[in-house]
Amino acid sequence: MRLTRLIQSATSNIPKVRRIVGAPPGTMVYTGERVMDEVHVHLTHYNAGTFETSTTLDAIPSESVGEGTVAWYDMRGLHNTELVESLGSKYGMHPLALEDVVDIQQRPKMEGYDEGVLLQLKAFSYFRDKRELHVEQVSVYLAKNTVITFQEDGGDLFASVRKRLKNASGRIRSRPADYLAYALVDNIIDNYFVALDQIEESLDELEASIMQEPKMETKALIHNLKLALLTMRKSSSPLREMIGRFGDSEHQLIGEDTQLFVRDLKDHVIQVTDLVETYRDVTNGLYDLYVSEISFRMNSVMQTLTIVSTIFIPLSFLAGVYGMNFEYIPELRQPNGYFMLWGVMLTIIGLMLWWFRRKRWL
Amino acid sequence: MRLTRLIQSATSNIPKVRRIVGAPPGTMVYTGERVMDEVHVHLTHYNAGTFETSTTLDAIPSESVGEGTVAWYDMRGLHNTELVESLGSKYGMHPLALEDVVDIQQRPKMEGYDEGVLLQLKAFSYFRDKRELHVEQVSVYLAKNTVITFQEDGGDLFASVRKRLKNASGRIRSRPADYLAYALVDNIIDNYFVALDQIEESLDELEASIMQEPKMETKALIHNLKLALLTMRKSSSPLREMIGRFGDSEHQLIGEDTQLFVRDLKDHVIQVTDLVETYRDVTNGLYDLYVSEISFRMNSVMQTLTIVSTIFIPLSFLAGVYGMNFEYIPELRQPNGYFMLWGVMLTIIGLMLWWFRRKRWL
Amino acid sequence: MRLTRLIQSATSNIPKVRRIVGAPPGTMVYTGERVMDEVHVHLTHYNAGTFETSTTLDAIPSESVGEGTVAWYDMRGLHNTELVESLGSKYGMHPLALEDVVDIQQRPKMEGYDEGVLLQLKAFSYFRDKRELHVEQVSVYLAKNTVITFQEDGGDLFASVRKRLKNASGRIRSRPADYLAYALVDNIIDNYFVALDQIEESLDELEASIMQEPKMETKALIHNLKLALLTMRKSSSPLREMIGRFGDSEHQLIGEDTQLFVRDLKDHVIQVTDLVETYRDVTNGLYDLYVSEISFRMNSVMQTLTIVSTIFIPLSFLAGVYGMNFEYIPELRQPNGYFMLWGVMLTIIGLMLWWFRRKRWL
Amino acid sequence: MRLTRLIQSATSNIPKVRRIVGAPPGTMVYTGERVMDEVHVHLTHYNAGTFETSTTLDAIPSESVGEGTVAWYDMRGLHNTELVESLGSKYGMHPLALEDVVDIQQRPKMEGYDEGVLLQLKAFSYFRDKRELHVEQVSVYLAKNTVITFQEDGGDLFASVRKRLKNASGRIRSRPADYLAYALVDNIIDNYFVALDQIEESLDELEASIMQEPKMETKALIHNLKLALLTMRKSSSPLREMIGRFGDSEHQLIGEDTQLFVRDLKDHVIQVTDLVETYRDVTNGLYDLYVSEISFRMNSVMQTLTIVSTIFIPLSFLAGVYGMNFEYIPELRQPNGYFMLWGVMLTIIGLMLWWFRRKRWL
Amino acid sequence: MRLTRLIQSATSNIPKVRRIVGAPPGTMVYTGERVMDEVHVHLTHYNAGTFETSTTLDAIPSESVGEGTVAWYDMRGLHNTELVESLGSKYGMHPLALEDVVDIQQRPKMEGYDEGVLLQLKAFSYFRDKRELHVEQVSVYLAKNTVITFQEDGGDLFASVRKRLKNASGRIRSRPADYLAYALVDNIIDNYFVALDQIEESLDELEASIMQEPKMETKALIHNLKLALLTMRKSSSPLREMIGRFGDSEHQLIGEDTQLFVRDLKDHVIQVTDLVETYRDVTNGLYDLYVSEISFRMNSVMQTLTIVSTIFIPLSFLAGVYGMNFEYIPELRQPNGYFMLWGVMLTIIGLMLWWFRRKRWL
Numbered sequence A, B, C, D, E: 001m002r003l004t005r006l007i008q009s010a011t012s013n014i015p016k017v018r019r020i021v022g023a024p025p026g027t028m029v030y031t032g033e034r035v036m037d038e039v040h041v042h043l044t045h046y047n048a049g050t051f052e053t054s055t056t057l058d059a060i061p062s063e064s065v066g067e068g069t070v071a072w073y074d075m076r077g078l079h080n081t082e083l084v085e086s087l088g089s090k091y092g093m094h095p096l097a098l099e100d101v102v103d104i105q106q107r108p109k110m111e112g113y114d115e116g117v118l119l120q121l122k123a124f125s126y127f128r129d130k131r132e133l134h135v136e137q138v139s140v141y142l143a144k145n146t147v148i149t150f151q152e153d154g155g156d157l158f159a160s161v162r163k164r165l166k167n168a169s170g171r172i173r174s175r176p177a178d179y180l181a182y183a184l185v186d187n188i189i190d191n192y193f194v195a196l197d198q199i200e201e202s203l204d205e206l207e208a209s210i211m212q213e214p215k216m217e218t219k220a221l222i223h224n225l226k227l228a229l230l231t232m233r234k235s236s237s238p239l240r241e242m243i244g245r246f247g248d249s250e251h252q253l254i255g256e257d258t259q260l261f262v263r264d265l266k267d268h269v270i271q272v273t274d275l276v277e278t279y280r281d282v283t284n285g286l287y288d289l290y291v292s293e294i295s296f297r298m299n300s301v302m303q304t305l306t307i308v309s310t311i312f313i314p315l316s317f318l319a320g321v322y323g324m325n326f327e328y329i330p331e332l333r334q335p336n337g338y339f340m341l342w343g344v345m346l347t348i349i350g351l352m353l354w355w356f357r358r359k360r361w362l
């Protein structure tokens, strides 16, 4: 699990040594950080009537699947590339597919192979208090009667699907493996809306804070949200194409019965894309608002300064003149000189106030 | 009815719990706010010769339609999802369609099913005084001889169509159900122009206020209008595609006679899109104008300050010099010292004024 | 004739009550302002050998056209919708076409009907002194041997075509009605270049004024030109498509002989689009120039202020110190104290000047 | 030859009377400025073995071409439209083509006619010292065994092709007329790189000057370069399409042997487009740099002013207080009052310096 | 090897004399700088069983290749155009291909000829400490059983492929020449990620420095990174098309077995494009952050100045008034005048502080 402080996260997704330069294709290099001690592999078997589940550490559970049963392997932790390979090769995964599973920098995509289909996408959560966007790469491999999922860390992204399977709620238990793959992807994308909801709350807070008084943190928060939305956009726009290809049943393992559901899923992906774009526009609008707020405040500060200075600087000069020690200054000898000067000074003040009001500075 | 203050509305459209994450597809969750106590269902029957109407609360009116009659159910209030389902299932609405009807976050779209066509779009009104954009999702379901409309709240969006039906004005009473669906959508889109007219008035006011004197509220109003236009754009651009598919008679329930009218409707939708884009450009232009106005004012304020300070600060210094109490300052003993100093100071003032004029600061 | 002051015109094109909301399609509502007392209808008959012309007020001239003669009706003023309808229906104009003719908010377009073709576009003139962009909607309806033009106001947009017809100059008299339609559209588009020329002059003036000294009006003029170009762009980009369809002879009334001329016309429309885009870029460049000019000036003003203040404020402080009335201030008793202080002060001035020069503020 | 000072040139390309509004198509109006007294026509005859050349003033040279010889007419100066027409009609140029040749506002394009092909494009040179972009329209008409070129002014754009012909270097003398047309266009486009090189030098200078110290001229130079690049972009992007059509041998006069060379030429045009876009981005980057430089400087100026003022204004106030002439001010009677005040003042200075340092203003 | 300081590099890629204007096509002109004394040519022969390598200076190594052996010539240094030509013509390279090899300004592209395929692209490295982007053009020519690579300078870009060949690791030794070409291009693109990693580090540093305190260099570094990313974008977007054509096996020399690998390579190129775009957005965001940081600081500086000045300027005026030497100033004679004045002044200070706090300036 990578909990990247967002302020560092837009660029912190690329590990220092991305891949071994010039390595032969199919070389498996885990490009993420090791976040778990041992790899957890969860195996679930089910059909309309039965539901079994088992967990192993750093090993692949042994299996005896009857006909008409769907097997779902859920591997969490990817640093053990041998384990990834031995599970993958059991179901005929191509070396290039295995390389992509452990490379967490993949663009969302669907790639069809002879014996299966690989779907890759990102899971998101946004922690508003810590201002962190959590990004996790998830790979869903669909083979005959089998689904293998690969998650970066131990947190379960698929809890609600697991519950539906256990409770036999909805049609999920009586459907083939491709429906499970759909349900898993749908589950991840449902979570996008939760993350976007958090981001929206942050935008609301931000807007309110700018309206009241722009603070030091404001511009950092705007920057932070820009980067979070940039990251989500990067991942959601290729998703559209991926879901499109999924829905077109491009591979023989994807049945026509699943198509209608994937079309509905596509609607959701388009909504995500729209929301991300809208929030980007809102963020830019808030930036403009922030800048114009600062300008407006500076203008108002300047006016105050100018009014005060412009009134008192000439008056101080006059006072200075009559504070001079020349032996002969006729005005000083006038009996009412002091009061006449006050008259002159009040007149100057009055004229200036009138002029400032005309200039709409007051 | 959601009357969102616009300053909060760009982001306030997404309810806190958007949908139950990982729920099976077809789960009906009303994602809006409950704005009515009871659901109103209005049923209208008509053909060229007859016109009947009836209303029920929290129930579906019983019906006995003869041949050649069109039935129009108009449900207002969506929180009672069972009622939505029982009405929908009577006309064979697909579970995914029912889910979409109660999810008020839908993108405008047309979706064809075996037994009907679902059209979804937003209705807008802009309240200039309160600076509120009211957004309401409307679903129009077209089945054989039947149209079902779903509105979020009790206000009637279709008053004028209802009047045309009652008065048998125009060709509407003698046309089939698809023409009614067209007329209802056309009615909603006619209202877009009314909302845009209000926005335009606000733009005019805004422009005038910037030209006279930018105020504290100006930037908030610009932001407000940006968000309103953003919201309208989000809904009007997918409308183009929806109307296009409507006009192409993609479904057997849409007759060829209606096509020419839908083509005219498409013209209107393109006009809406154009206007929204134009107003967005105008709003951006007003933002630039506002910023340059502030800059210009600050420049002019600075010049005033600089002129006054630059003239009097050196003169005050001179006055200060001759206010010093040194025992021996030869100038002070000059009989005409005071007048000579005035001469020097007036010369300095003259030179400065000449220099400011040359720099075009005066 | 609408002579909109441009500063109001970008938004002033939409009349308060745009159309009757929910009115049946084909309802004719004139959406412009009534600018003429009576509608003028000009009828021109011509063929290679003859040329006749007549004018009526608020009536349609009676007509007796021989074979091989082209009839051109030119109606000016659209508020009398019955007159529009009775002229239109004489030549089989569709109700939707008639509705569009009197709705001055049409996007430029070509629409084909069974008995004719409707071309709609805007005519522009720019009045540099008044800073007004005049926009007028023109509809050209082509039927068999007949052309009907609809103008909003009494000013003649087609004077030069009329002259060519009268003088029998060029091939125009011996060509069919579609060539006349082409010539009329070409005439309107020729005028775009005249308007753009005026705008270009304004851009030149604007540039010169920014270079010399940005004034209060500058930003308003930039805004004004932006809106004018926005309006022209809105109308010129759909023109490209309209002329393209015209040139493709999509309708049987448009002959192949006219095609080559329309292709040439398309070149002109592309030039207009290019020019509008270029002028928009130039305008944006001028805005940047204006903003940076203001910034530069403010920087230069600030430097002056800073130099003067920074030199004299510490010196004034020193003078103030020796103007204090403490009973015992040793320096005041020094016989050369005054001259020594001058020495100190001149040294401070010198150091500051040296430092400012090093900072390149001088 | 138009040597437009760039600061005026973006808009100065459109002559005051662009074309006679409403003139019949094919009307020849020279829209440029008359820059030569007499039109020069250069005729060159060549084949693999022979090479002949002759020049006339205001007349078309008489000609006797054998079989297998290519004739190249090069007309410089376009104000004599009769001469243009008599040369053009000799080789069957269409009236619309002749109209375009003398209208110097053409977009780069290729237009095929029955008897020939017209290629039109712009030639550029950038004079760095004078900051002038020189734009000249060149038309290349290809007929059977004949090429006619039209240049606006007397300067020879084709000197190097002429030299290759004379020296019989390369394959040019033994190739047909279409290869000559290719070579002429290639020659013009080679010169684009020279102009871009000059612009690049200006960008380098500009960047250096901004880094050192932004000057008054800087913003004018940025504006100047923006306009130059805008002008070049306007002409280079349609060039891509033109060369594409040239390379597709759309006309029977363009042989397949020339195709490979035109494909290479297309590469160059794409490079030009890329460079222009890159330089535009660089120019925008320089504008940002300039603005942020000014902001940075102002910030630094403000800090100096604030530090000096904030330190000395309160101190001057204190000095002023003890310069007052109240009869009873106890501090003034303190024997060490003067020195105690200096202590207080130095403490204030110290605290302020510490505070400024904490705020990172020092 | 060109080690261009980035601050000069965006424009420094175009040599002063780019190509001889008007030279015949196929003229070989080396447009780079001569960075090596002698041209190094490395020849490698291999098949599944054997591996031989030899190096020559300024000469082409003699060769005796058996059947089923792949020959790889690697030429470093391109100034000796005769050597390039004699090596190229040995394998039937077209003159236009040779011209492109020595012209280092090529856009990335694949060009097919009868006897071979030419792939051209850029190699990048970014030196963070020196802020230099090193760009080198690489040409890969694929002929039958033969690959020729052309590098600008002596540094070896293909070290890891060479090692894999030597160690017979992976499938590379048993595959045909097209696989070698793929592996070489893959090697170059792997290095893009290394360069992008360095750029990302710079972005992180930059972000941290802006957050702490914007410095003089900040804006130069932003500009620097913008230019680096601009340069990379210019080269990576046409790469997509090139790899696409490579992967489509458009030429008979590219076998189907290589296709799957090239598809994987295309994924990487898209990742590069995405990253470059993302980093450009991040850079723009940092620019905004920088500008708003400066604005915020200036606002805060201004407030300090205003508070101090606004408080003390009126007080100094009052002190000045009572420092005047009028013979009769009644207040001065008040026994408690001095203390009453202090009371007045402290009241003024209090009121101002209250007012500033209300205005949220404190």
Ligand SMILES: [Mg+2]
Binding pocket: A008, A011, A012, A013, E200, E201, E204
């Ligand atoms: Mg990082």
Ligand SMILES: [Mg+2]
Binding pocket: A011, A012, A013, A014, A015, A016, E200, E201
């Ligand atoms: Mg990193």
Ligand SMILES: [Mg+2]
Binding pocket: A021, A022, A023, A024, A025, E186, E190
């Ligand atoms: Mg590799």
Ligand SMILES: [Mg+2]
Binding pocket: A001, A002, A134, A135, A136, A137, A152
């Ligand atoms: Mg993760």
Ligand SMILES: [Mg+2]
Binding pocket: A186, A187, A189, A190, A265, A268
């Ligand atoms: Mg879902």
Ligand SMILES: [Mg+2]
Binding pocket: A264, A267, B096, B099, B100
């Ligand atoms: Mg749905």
Ligand SMILES: [Mg+2]
Binding pocket: A200, A201, A204, B008, B011, B012, B013
């Ligand atoms: Mg909200």
Ligand SMILES: [Mg+2]
Binding pocket: A200, B011, B012, B013, B014, B015, B016
């Ligand atoms: Mg919310």
Ligand SMILES: [Mg+2]
Binding pocket: A186, A190, B021, B022, B023, B024, B025
């Ligand atoms: Mg769901």
Ligand SMILES: [Mg+2]
Binding pocket: B001, B002, B134, B135, B136, B137, B152, B153
């Ligand atoms: Mg609502």
Ligand SMILES: [Mg+2]
Binding pocket: B186, B187, B189, B190, B265, B268
């Ligand atoms: Mg309507």
Ligand SMILES: [Mg+2]
Binding pocket: B264, B267, C096, C099, C100
């Ligand atoms: Mg219409």
Ligand SMILES: [Mg+2]
Binding pocket: B200, B201, B204, C008, C011, C012, C013
């Ligand atoms: Mg208005």
Ligand SMILES: [Mg+2]
Binding pocket: B200, C011, C012, C013, C014, C015, C016
């Ligand atoms: Mg209006």
Ligand SMILES: [Mg+2]
Binding pocket: B186, B190, C021, C022, C023, C024, C025
């Ligand atoms: Mg209507």
Ligand SMILES: [Mg+2]
Binding pocket: C001, C002, C134, C135, C136, C137, C152, C153
């Ligand atoms: Mg009008």
